[in-house]
Amino acid sequence: MITPPKPKPKSPWGNRFAIRFFTLLLGVLIFWLLGFFVQDIKSIPGPDYEALKRKHIDPALPKQQEERAARLAETQRKLKSLQEEQGIARDSSQNLQRTIGQLLDLRKLSLEKDVALSAADQSSRLVEGAPPTTAGPTLSFAHRFT
Secondary structure: OOOOOOOOOOOOHHHHHHHHHHHHHHHHHHHHHHHHHHHHHHHOOOOOHHHHHHHHOOOHHHHHHHHHHHHHHHHHHHHHHHHHHHHHHHHHHHHHHHHHHHHHHHHHHHHHHOOOOOHHHHHHHHHHOOOOOOOOOOOOHHHOOO
């Protein structure tokens, strides 16, 4: 494989050296100048934020913010309390629905067998948590009382 000949430099080595040296020197001087700018900027004091707040913000706004935060916290506490009450009511209604279903199943069983169950039998069956018997099609809770 044939390699092309290297091109000869068009200027003497002293000129090339001087250009590279002065380029490097210019880079160092610019870096130094930027260091002075950064040092000057750091020495300038920042704004007084408290003075700006006093000057530009209405004094009633922080008080309103505190009042709204307190109202928000109170509303969240009330919401949590209402959700707890709702959960208790839901659990109670589910227990009531289950109990009424068991009573209706006991009543249906006693009518099918023509046997009257005593109050003790009925209460013991409810306490044991016996599953309701289904002799026929089951109806939902809402349809049992219509």
